[in-house]
Amino acid sequence: MKTVLVESEYPVSTNRLWALVTDYGALAEVMKGIATFEGLPPGRSATGQTMNIMVSLFGKLPKQPYTIDIVECDDDRMILRSSEKGSGVKSWRHTLTVTQTTTGCRLTDCIEIDAGLLTPVFARWAKYLYGARHKPRLELLKNGRF
Numbered sequence: 236m237k238t239v240l241v242e243s244e245y246p247v248s249t250n251r252l253w254a255l256v257t258d259y260g261a262l263a264e265v266m267k268g269i270a271t272f273e274g275l276p277p278g279r280s281a282t283g284q285t286m287n288i289m290v291s292l293f294g295k296l297p298k299q300p301y302t303i304d305i306v307e308c309d310d311d312r313m314i315l316r317s318s319e320k321g322s323g324v325k326s327w328r329h330t331l332t333v334t335q336t337t338t339g340c341r342l343t344d345c346i347e348i349d350a351g352l353l354t355p356v357f358a359r360w361a362k363y364l365y366g367a368r369h370k371p372r373l374e375l376l377k378n379g380r381f
C-alpha cells in the first residue's frame with residue numbers, strides 16, 4: 236500500500252471548485268489526452284453510486300474495465316471518497332477535499348493504492364495524473380464554465 240498526496244490551489248470560491256470536481260463532464264474534459272472513459276454517467280457524483288466503466292490511457296491503449304464506488308459525496312463538508320479497482324489495481328481509495336484559503340481554495344487529493352508489486356509504478360502514475368488535472372481545471376474556471 237502506498238499513499239499519494241497532491242494539493243492544488245485555485246483562486247475561486249470553494250463552491251465553484253466543488254461543482255467542477257464533482258462533475259463527470261468536467262472530469263472527462265480535464266482528462267483529455269490522458270485518459271478516455273466509456274460509460275461515465277452524466278451529472279455529478281453521489282453517495283452510493285457505482286460505475287463500471289472502460290478506461291483507455293491516452294485514448295490509444297486498449298480499453299480496460301474499471302469500477303468506481305462513490306463511498307461518500309458530502310456537499311456540505313466538500314469531501315468525496317471513492318473506492319476503485321481494475322486495470323491491475325487491487326485497491327485505489329481516493330479522498331478529495333476542498334477547503335477555503337486566504338486566496339481562494341485548496342483541492343487535496345489523497346490516494347491509497349494497492350497494486351501488488353506494481354504499487355510504486357501506479358503511485359507515480361497517480362501523482363502525475365492528479366497533478367495534470369490542475370491546468371485544465373483552471374481553464375474551465377477561467378472560461379466561466381463553473
